[in-house]
Structure formats: C-alpha cells, structure tokens
Amino acid sequence: MLLLPQKTLAALLVAVLSVGLIAGAPTVASADAAGRGGDYVPIDSIALLDTRDGTGGTTGVRGAKSVTTFNAVGIGGIPASGVSALMVDVTAIYPTANTFLTIYPDLTDPKASAMNASVGEVMSNSAVVKPGTNGKLAVRNAGGNVHIRVDVVGYFTTATGSTGSGFVPVDHTRVVDSRTGQGITAGTMPTRGTRTANISGGGLVPSSATAVMLDVVVIGATGNGWMTIGSSATAETGIDYAKGATSLGMVVKLNPGASSVTLENRGSAVHVAITVQGYWTGSPTTGAGLRPVPATTLYDSRFPSGAHPVPSGGTVDVAVAGTNGLPTRGIAAAVLNVHAVGSTVDGFFNVTPLGGVENTASTTNFPAAHVARSSLVVTKLGTEGKVRIKNSSGGAVHIVVDLQGWYADPLPFLPTESFSRSTALQGEPSDGSSLGVIVYAHTDNTGQVRVVHQQNPDDFSSVQHIPQFGAEAFTGQPSLTVQNGTKQVQISALNTTGTVWTGAQTAANAPTWATTGNLGGTMVGRPATVTLADGTSVVFAVDVDGRLWHYRQTGTGASWKSLGDVDLTGGVTLVKVDAGVRLIATTMTGTIKTALYSTDGTLSAWVDLGGNVTGVPAAFLNQGYRTAVVARAADGSLVMKKQELGGAWPATWQTVGTFSAAGSPAAILDPALGRIAVVARGSDNEMYRVYETEQGSGTWGEWLRLYENPGDPTAATAATDPTIAPIQNSGGTGFVVVYRNRNNTTIALDRRFAAPGGMAAAKVSPSAVSFAAHLIPTPPA
Incomplete structure (x- = not known):
C-alpha cells in the first residue's frame, strides 16, 4: 500500500499537542474468549534483524522493492511453537528516499505498510504480525536504500495456558506530560537526561499489570x-524521533509492582507526553485474547479517485467490526x-469510540509538510463497531487506517436449534435445455449443515448427501441463493x-461443494440471502439487539454494515421485486415490519404492519410486484x-x-392456478394446506391434510x-413443500393435479389438488 506521494519533503515544523485529559476507568477484566489463547507474554526486547551488523542473517542497506526475511520464533525468549503473533518495533534508518516498510508473515503477500520514513530520518513504529508458516517474518522496503532493524518485545500464544496475560483496554488517558508536570517533573528532558514517569494514572494501570500499551x-x-x-534497564522500548513531534504506540514490559517507568533521552532537549491505551493483566485467564489478522486497509481518504483529505477539525467514522471476518460485537479493542x-501543518489525530465522549489525548502526531507518519493505536470500539478519528490540526490531511488484529471478549455460544426448518431451491439450468437440480x-440436531443434491427434478430417489463446513457447529435454517453469472x-x-x-x-448444478468463507x-x-438484479449477492441477519445487518458480496473489502436498530427478532423473509x-x-413486540432494500444497497423507511404475531412470517409476490x-x-x-396497487398496505389483517x-407457515401464489396456497403444521404435528377458493377472492377453502398416506x-x-x-x-411449473420428520428424514411433496380432470378440475375445486410425497433417502448407516 503506497502512502508516500511523489514529491519532496518540505521543512518540518514543531507539532502542536493536546494537553487534555480523558478520564476513564478500565473495563472489568473477564476470562479470555473460549480459552482460545491470544495471551501476551512480554520479553526483554531483542533484535531479530539489524542490517547494520548482520543480525538476522542480512548485512548491508536494503534497496528499493527489496524483501528481507529472518527467523522470528525459537529465538531468545520466543518459543519455537505456540506463537500466534509477535509484537515488534520496526525501524527505518537513514533512508536515501522517502519510503515505507511493510512487515508481514513470510511466504505471504504484503498488504499494508507498517511505518513511513522520509529521507535522512530514523523512524520507528510498532506492529502486530503473525510469523509465517516457516517461522519467519519478511520486511519489504518501498524506495531508496535503507538500513532496517526489527525488535521483538513480546509474543501472543495460540492457546490459553499457564503463561501470558489478557488485555484490558482503557479510554485513552494522558498520564504524563512534561509541559505541565503531570506524572513527571515539569520541563524539557535534556540531552542524555533521565526522568521517572508515573504511568499508573492513579490506579488506571493496576500494580499487577505485566505490560502496558502506551502512546509516547x-x-x-x-x-x-x-x-x-x-521499568528496568532490560525491560525497555525505544522511540526514534525526528525534528518536530513524533508519536509511537508501543508496548512496555513492566516489572512486578511497577507503577513508573524510566525515560532516557538521547537527542535534543524535548518534552514528552504519554497516554495509556490499555494494559495486560497478571493472568492468562483474565482480560481479552488477541486475534491477529493479515494487515488490511480499512479506510483511505485518498480513494476512491477524487476523494478529498479530511479538513481541519473534520472527522471520519471507520468501521472495524464486521470487516475482514470479524464479529460485530464482542471486540474488546482493535489494533x-x-x-x-x-500534512500541510503540524497536528495530530484523536481516536474515539463512535458515540463516546470525544477523546482529547492525541495519537499519530505529525509535522507540517511531511510525507507520512504512522502510529500503532489500540482502541475500544463504539456504536456499530466503529471508531471516530478527528483531524486536530489547522489544515487538511489524508487519513489511512489499517487493521492488524483485535482483542476478543467472551461471547456465549448459540444453542443448536432442534429440528430447525429445511430450505429448498432449484438451480438454474446451465445449458439452457435441461432442468436445474434441486438442492x-x-x-441437523448435532449442528451439522447438510445438503441433499437431487440431480433429476422428476426423480426423488436418486440423491446425494453432502455435509458442509467440516466439524464446525451451526444452528437454525440455512439459506440458499443462485449466484448470477456462475449459476452456482x-x-x-x-x-x-x-x-x-x-x-x-x-460449478453450476454440481454435486460437489466448497467452503467460500467465514463472513464474520x-x-x-438465521441468515437470509438474495441475488439482486445486478448480480450482487446480499446476506441479511439480525443481532441480539434487533439490529439488521447486510453483507454485500461484491468487490473487495466486503463487510457487515448496519441497516439500523429496529428491534427485529428471528429471521428476515425476502421477496424479490422490481x-x-x-x-x-x-x-x-410481536408486530411485523417491512422495508424496501434497493439494488444499490439503500433501505427505505420501515412500515409497521402491526399485528400480534410469533415466529417467522411467510411472504410471496403478487402481480404488480406487490x-x-x-x-x-x-x-x-x-x-x-x-x-x-400503489404500494399501500391495508389497516387490518385477514x-x-x-x-x-x-408453528410458522409457508405460502405461495400457485404458478399454475393463480390462487394462494398456505401450508402450516397443526397441533397434531401433521402438515395441512389451504387454497383460495378463487383467484384473488380472499376466501378460503377447507384445510386438508397435505400428506394423505395413512400407511x-x-x-x-x-x-x-x-x-x-x-x-x-417435466410436468411444468409447480412447487414443492419440504419438511423433516422425527428421524430427520426429508419429506418433499410436489404439487400435482388429481385425475379425473387434472388442472381443469383443480381450477374449479382446490380439493382436486394433490401432493405426491417423496421420502428423500437418508445416507446409509
């Protein structure tokens, strides 16, 4: 990802920093999510790579577009296995051209830059990165010649054990500022001077913490x-800085009971300000565990083409939850x-959970006329899993936000629903002449998703059973849709x-299936899916708060996006219209609501149809796209x-x-008869159906058993x-009713017209409509 515009740096100016204080108590520590690891083990910082002296196996400056690989596990205090990610500091040393470094798992493709540096600077940034499958990391240099150093300050575990600590995020809180004397002796730190700084924040960071996430x-x-x-000579992290102001999100290991850290300055006299973003507990069973992801860009104000920089005082809301396979809740913090x-002037950003009190503690401080500055930020999320980033400078600046990981809070598992509904769908013929297969x-009651493939729509006895998604456990009714173009x-x-x-x-109508992804x-x-007229497949689902979400499966960067909190429950029913x-x-509250979702992804206002109902409503299309x-x-x-006609809804229910x-009904407008048919399960657990007596009459015939086979x-x-x-x-257009019995056998009943008279008789009397029952053979024991 290119961050550097193609122009020369202007002179750097002194940055303006915020001195505001955000008060915020840490969240209550809770057990790591499902014991899945992600606990942090801080170590005394060691170099994994330094091209100046050959540490890591490479000596000499690295040229433009060069890739440098080095071992990342089994070194120093890092075990050879059980490592899910590393916390590293990446440093570019005196580049000969404006550049950026990308650090990533070896044997994978680089995605998003870790840090940016300008000509002649020494600049660093922290990063969370997974080791490659070969135990190595790779660093790519974008431009010019540069020396590179990578230090590791800790690692994250793959499983919860007896070592490591969970993470507790806090509201970004300024705890040290030498300009005001907060937490440190007032005044600049002289060259080669040392200073003690209290980072406890008056109890914000407990004495039991093993490490702390700081913005320095x-x-x-x-x-x-x-x-x-x-906190000691062996437990320290460094920040390289250039003229003006420099900030760095970093992890600092704490000695037992430490509430302060020692700062040592090796440069010109400077002021220092420190913000706490979170800490790691003293136990692997408390706090949140890290879930690393491949570094991915979430937001870039330079794109799409024609986008504009964020103006002075302007804000952008960046969605984190629901992107890149992430959940939409249960995220303690994002990395x-x-x-x-x-940038054209000095400034900084403020990062605040959307909907929260604006955070005045700064991050990503930058000087004027500088190509790019980067800083690692760990933050809680706000409404709909978003953060708000404010440009607190006097000029416009572009903002780019990359995701490196997230910390997981524990969430309860959903129970597996017993005897959830089946779904049926006929595929589209692939050659224009044959009939599409029925799926x-x-x-099932163990949580296994099962697919039955019926190759011939006339032959219900020749089927294939295909279990889906391996050993993963699922619940509720699956959803099926035919993708445009591929017809899969x-x-x-x-x-x-x-x-x-x-x-x-x-392939279209194939009996073989593949997992395409975890959408998060x-x-x-239950999810409901539809393929729109423009070919876009959309998944809809409701969360525990009744908020409706949609996932548009198109292009890159697809993610869950909220359609608003309308207090829905259960599944959503979809009807394709023009x-x-x-x-x-x-x-x-038991009413029914409806809204129109347009092909472009916009949603109309919801219409409350009233009622006092339970379960999932059935719906179908009438003439006139009603x-x-x-x-x-x-x-x-x-x-x-x-x-x-015209789209209005009557006031009363019929x-x-x-x-x-x-239970919940099913309904259809019979494509041959033009009369509405409704099917429902009775109190005796047998299936019943009813037809309109005439097309559009709104009067109903007799409720009859659907399955007439007393044997x-x-x-x-x-x-x-x-x-x-x-x-x-082969008999034409019809429909099939599907349900399962107590043995989990699928029963499919296709609508027929009883002789004598056939369809002609059925048009006169609904009792002339019959249903042929087919027991879909179960897999052999």
Missing part, C-alpha cells in the same frame, strides 16, 4: 534522536495502524459462534396482509380460514415447520 509523544525535537522507556499523509439444506448455488448458515459461513457448488458477524437470527428486495420481519405476508398470530390463527397452527404415519408426522420452493419438472 516526543515534542519539540530539533533533530534526530531517540528515547528509551522502561489499528493510523497514518497521516500529506435441499438443513442443520450458494449456502449461508449461522455458526454457533454467531458468525455466518458461506459455501457454494464448485455476531448474529442470532426495485430490489422487500424485507419482512417480526419485531420484539407483496403478500402470512404470519402466525399469538393465538395460533394464521393472518394475511396483501399490498395494494384471517386465513379456521385453523390453529403450531406411513412416520412420514406424515412433521418435526419441523414447512418450506415452499417453486420448481420446474
């Missing part, structure tokens, strides 16, 4: 220099690398962790609303005959609610 700012330097910060690019999917069927399912996983056929998120309602897709869902909704009322009766349903009562007894899917077979 050196102010008013007249040239290159460095300062060390540590970000924040870059200031193309059935369900999550895609499946989406809710993991018991709350994340949404997807898979797809390896933290949802409680302008996009209509969303229908039940609210926490939607009809059928739901189960609180008393068990089934009720319906049909959208009117009762669908006289019937008491035991097979096992198949007739349903354990799940029904699903309806339109299909086409």
Whole structure:
C-alpha cells in the first residue's frame, strides 16, 4: 500500500499537542474468549534483524522493492511453537528516499505498510504480525536504500495456558506530560537526561499489570534522536524521533509492582507526553485474547479517485467490526495502524469510540509538510463497531487506517436449534435445455449443515448427501441463493459462534461443494440471502439487539454494515421485486415490519404492519410486484396482509380460514392456478394446506391434510415447520413443500393435479389438488 506521494519533503515544523485529559476507568477484566489463547507474554526486547551488523542473517542497506526475511520464533525468549503473533518495533534508518516498510508473515503477500520514513530520518513504529508458516517474518522496503532493524518485545500464544496475560483496554488517558508536570517533573528532558514517569494514572494501570500499551509523544525535537522507556534497564522500548513531534504506540514490559517507568533521552532537549491505551493483566485467564489478522486497509481518504483529505477539525467514522471476518460485537479493542499523509501543518489525530465522549489525548502526531507518519493505536470500539478519528490540526490531511488484529471478549455460544426448518431451491439450468437440480439444506440436531443434491427434478430417489463446513457447529435454517453469472448455488448458515459461513457448488448444478468463507458477524437470527438484479449477492441477519445487518458480496473489502436498530427478532423473509428486495420481519413486540432494500444497497423507511404475531412470517409476490405476508398470530390463527396497487398496505389483517397452527407457515401464489396456497403444521404435528377458493377472492377453502398416506404415519408426522420452493419438472411449473420428520428424514411433496380432470378440475375445486410425497433417502448407516 503506497502512502508516500511523489514529491519532496518540505521543512518540518514543531507539532502542536493536546494537553487534555480523558478520564476513564478500565473495563472489568473477564476470562479470555473460549480459552482460545491470544495471551501476551512480554520479553526483554531483542533484535531479530539489524542490517547494520548482520543480525538476522542480512548485512548491508536494503534497496528499493527489496524483501528481507529472518527467523522470528525459537529465538531468545520466543518459543519455537505456540506463537500466534509477535509484537515488534520496526525501524527505518537513514533512508536515501522517502519510503515505507511493510512487515508481514513470510511466504505471504504484503498488504499494508507498517511505518513511513522520509529521507535522512530514523523512524520507528510498532506492529502486530503473525510469523509465517516457516517461522519467519519478511520486511519489504518501498524506495531508496535503507538500513532496517526489527525488535521483538513480546509474543501472543495460540492457546490459553499457564503463561501470558489478557488485555484490558482503557479510554485513552494522558498520564504524563512534561509541559505541565503531570506524572513527571515539569520541563524539557535534556540531552542524555533521565526522568521517572508515573504511568499508573492513579490506579488506571493496576500494580499487577505485566505490560502496558502506551502512546509516547516526543515534542519539540530539533533533530534526530531517540528515547528509551522502561521499568528496568532490560525491560525497555525505544522511540526514534525526528525534528518536530513524533508519536509511537508501543508496548512496555513492566516489572512486578511497577507503577513508573524510566525515560532516557538521547537527542535534543524535548518534552514528552504519554497516554495509556490499555494494559495486560497478571493472568492468562483474565482480560481479552488477541486475534491477529493479515494487515488490511480499512479506510483511505485518498480513494476512491477524487476523494478529498479530511479538513481541519473534520472527522471520519471507520468501521472495524464486521470487516475482514470479524464479529460485530464482542471486540474488546482493535489494533489499528493510523497514518497521516500529506500534512500541510503540524497536528495530530484523536481516536474515539463512535458515540463516546470525544477523546482529547492525541495519537499519530505529525509535522507540517511531511510525507507520512504512522502510529500503532489500540482502541475500544463504539456504536456499530466503529471508531471516530478527528483531524486536530489547522489544515487538511489524508487519513489511512489499517487493521492488524483485535482483542476478543467472551461471547456465549448459540444453542443448536432442534429440528430447525429445511430450505429448498432449484438451480438454474446451465445449458439452457435441461432442468436445474434441486438442492435441499438443513442443520441437523448435532449442528451439522447438510445438503441433499437431487440431480433429476422428476426423480426423488436418486440423491446425494453432502455435509458442509467440516466439524464446525451451526444452528437454525440455512439459506440458499443462485449466484448470477456462475449459476452456482450458494449456502449461508449461522455458526454457533454467531458468525455466518458461506459455501457454494464448485460449478453450476454440481454435486460437489466448497467452503467460500467465514463472513464474520455476531448474529442470532438465521441468515437470509438474495441475488439482486445486478448480480450482487446480499446476506441479511439480525443481532441480539434487533439490529439488521447486510453483507454485500461484491468487490473487495466486503463487510457487515448496519441497516439500523429496529428491534427485529428471528429471521428476515425476502421477496424479490422490481426495485430490489422487500424485507419482512417480526419485531420484539410481536408486530411485523417491512422495508424496501434497493439494488444499490439503500433501505427505505420501515412500515409497521402491526399485528400480534410469533415466529417467522411467510411472504410471496403478487402481480404488480406487490407483496403478500402470512404470519402466525399469538393465538395460533394464521393472518394475511396483501399490498395494494400503489404500494399501500391495508389497516387490518385477514384471517386465513379456521385453523390453529403450531408453528410458522409457508405460502405461495400457485404458478399454475393463480390462487394462494398456505401450508402450516397443526397441533397434531401433521402438515395441512389451504387454497383460495378463487383467484384473488380472499376466501378460503377447507384445510386438508397435505400428506394423505395413512400407511406411513412416520412420514406424515412433521418435526419441523414447512418450506415452499417453486420448481420446474417435466410436468411444468409447480412447487414443492419440504419438511423433516422425527428421524430427520426429508419429506418433499410436489404439487400435482388429481385425475379425473387434472388442472381443469383443480381450477374449479382446490380439493382436486394433490401432493405426491417423496421420502428423500437418508445416507446409509
């Protein structure tokens, strides 16, 4: 990722720093999420790479576009295995051209820069990075000749054990400022001078902490220099600084019971300011564990083409949660690398959880006319998992934000739903002449997602069973959609962790499937998917707060984005219409709401249809791109609303005959008869159906058993609610009703027209409609 514009540096000016104080108590430490590791083990800093003396196996300056690899595990205090990530300091030493360094796992591709340096500077930044599968790291130099040094100050574990510590983030709090005498003797630190600084923040950092995440700012330097910060001569971290102001997010190891650190300055007389961003506890079973990710750019104000820098006092809101496979909740803090690019005046940024009190403690201090400055920032997240970054300078500047990892709070697992609904979908024919295969999917009572592949729509006996997603556990009804272009069927399912996983056929109508990804998120309602008219596949899901999220699977950087908190519960029902897709869902108070989701991703205002309902509503399309909704009322009766011409909804709900349903219904406009058919499970756990007596009449015939085979009562007894899917077979266009019995056997009933009279008789009397039952063979024991 190129941060450096192609122009020469102007002179650096003295930065203006904030002296404001943010008060904030640390969050309560909790057990590391699911014991999955990510605990931090601080060590005395050691060099992994130094091209000046050959440390790490490479000697001499590194040229433009060069890649330098070196061992990162099994060295010093770092074990050879069980290491999920390293906390390193990366230093560029006297580059001959403006450059940036990218550090990344060896044998992978570099993604986002770790730090930026200008001609003649010595500049450093911290980074969280995974070791490569060969135990090595790689550093790429973008431009000019430069010496490179990489120091490691600690590592993160792959599993919770007897060593290491969990992380506790705090509101960014200024605890030391030599300009005011806060936490340190007032006045500049002289050349080769030392000073003791109290970083406890009056109890902000407990005496049991093993390490602390600090933002250290050196102010008013007249040239290159460095300062060390540590609780002892062996436990210290350094900041290299240039003329003006330099800041660095760093980790400092603490000796037992230490509440202060010693600062030693090796440069011009300077002021120093220190902000606490968090600390590591004294136990591997408290605090949050790190989850490293490949360094990825979340926000860049220079793109897309034509974007403008952030003005003086301006802010940008950056989404972290729901991106790059991250959950949408349960993130204790995010590890970000924040870059200031193309500054024209001195300044700094403030990073605040969105919706929180604005944080006045600075990060990423930068001088005027400097190409780029970078600083590691660890921050809590705010509303919808976002942070707000403010440009606290007198001029415009570009902001680039990279994600390096996140700290996980524990979240409860979702229970596996017993006898959740099945889903059915017919694929599109790949050659224009044959009929598409029928795909059935369900999550069984153990949490395994299972797909049944029916190659011939006329033959329900020749099927293949394909388990999905390995040993991962899932819950609830999966969702199916056909992707435009490839015509592959895609499946989406809710993991018991709350994340949404997807898979797809390896080719259109193929019986083989592959996992395509973990989309992240933290949802409680089953996912619902649709492929829009422009080919974009979208996944919708609801979280525990009733907030609706969407994931548009298009281009790069796809992520979960909130569509607002509307107090929804359960799954969302989708109906494709001319302008996009209509969303229908039940609210926490038992009403039904609907909104139109346009193809471009915008959402209309929600319309409250009222009602007193339970479960997941059914919906289908009427002529004129109008939607009809059928739901189960609180008393068990089934009720319906049909959208009117012009789009309005009637005030009252219509009762669908006289019937008491035991669960959520399914409904369709019969493509051959033009009459509405509704199917529901009765209190006797048998499946029933009803038809309109005439097209558009709104009057209903008799509720009849769907499965008329008294010799097979096992198949007739349903354990799940029904699903309806339109299909086409050799008999023409119809539909199939799908449910499962107590043995988890899938029963598919396709609509037929009973002789004598066939469809002609069915148009006169709904009782002439019959359903042929097919028991989908289960895999052999």
